[in-house]
Amino acid sequence: PEGEVVIDAKEVKVGDVLVIKPGEKIPADGVVLQGLSHLDTSPLTGESYPRKVEKGDEILSGMINGNAVLKVLVTKDYENSTAMKIMHLIEEASDKKGKTEKFITKFSHYYTPIVVFSAIAMAIIPPLLIPGASWETWFYQSLIFLVVSCPCALVLSIPISYFGGIGRASKEGVLIKGGNYLDVLYQSNVFVFDKTGTLTQGEFKVIKTVPAAGFGEAELLAAAAAAEHYSNHPIGKAIIAYAQQDVDETGLKNYAEIPGKGTRVEVDNQVILAGNKSLLQDHQVRLAEHDEAGTIVYLAIDNQLAGYLVLGDMVKENAFAALQQLKKLGVSKTVMLS
Secondary structure, eight states: OOSOOOOOGGGOOTTOEEEEOTTOBOOSOEEEEEOOEEEEOHHHHOOOSOEEEOTTOEEOTTOEEOSSOEEEEEOSOGGGSHHHHHHHHHHHGGGSOOHHHHHHHHHHHHHHHHHHHHHHHHHHHHHHHSTTOOHHHHHHHHHHHHHHHOOHHHHHHHHHHHHHHHHHHHHTTOOOOOHHHHHHHHHOOEEEEOIIIIIBOOOOEEEEEEEOTTOOHHHHHHHHHHHTTTOOSHHHHHHHHHHOOOOOGGGEEEEEEETTTEEEEEETTEEEEEEOHHHHHHTTOOOOOOOOOSEEEEEEETTEEEEEEEEEOOBOTTHHHHHHHHHHTTOOEEEEOO
16 A cells, blocks of 8 residues: 555564654664664663664664654564564573573482382382281371472472573563573673663763853853754753753754754854864864864854863763672672773
8 A cells, every 4th residue: 555554563574664753663674765863772782872874774673763764674574573583582591491400300300200109109008018007107108208308499499590580680671591691690700891871871961061262151052052952863962951051943044964964053143063073174164183082062153163062971870889799799800891
């Protein structure tokens, strides 16, 4: 049928063209046919920095569309998509048993029938062979033997502890592929951490404002708020949150978002540019040299540099406590790999 049709994710077939709106989760793997957006890939990779995608780029199910509409050609159906593969891994995690669990399973395989048949023999053989032996007494004795010798706590508790560990981890967003990996985790004494979104919050925040000569901080923030007012990019949202300015939308004209570079808007007959070094160089704006660490957003008013904002990531409040806790548990070394 012509036009857009809403269908269930399970009905998506290879060759379908999906319209993914901002904020929607991508239901199937595919290739971008039209549009330019930033995706939140953290559900799959844990990487919270937005990934820019445009025509021809491959995207995976489970990612979340950011700030623009995308048209996507489906290359894998729902059952073969990345999100479903992860679901299957979670379901199959209990099949990959640890060494202790394997031993207990093998032990119970032989031990349980031996105990059961021994109890039956204890209930039947003595009354038949021993003169004057009571059936009732030996039946009672066999039940006591069965209760005492049955390793229920041992046989049940070990598999359940593995299963509970995997289940609790998945609830916290951690995928452990099997009990054997829990064994490896228990024996590990070196832990290597990713930085963004793991040790840090994974969210942009303005950490420094640097006005150029002849401009004040208030003027710089007012220009930044106007330039990013319509932006859905995480950097733009962080600047708006920091500036806390009331922007009069009626004064904003000819707003344009330049992909991969920044934004341009006209306010009270002034042209404001906000973006990276490339954007300002395109408009012949002279930049001063600096050695700032972080993501830099330059501001220019009427092709004159007004200053720049430095954005960075903040360390999570519980990161230091988590590292201390690992040390207490006997982990000899922690490393940041970024």
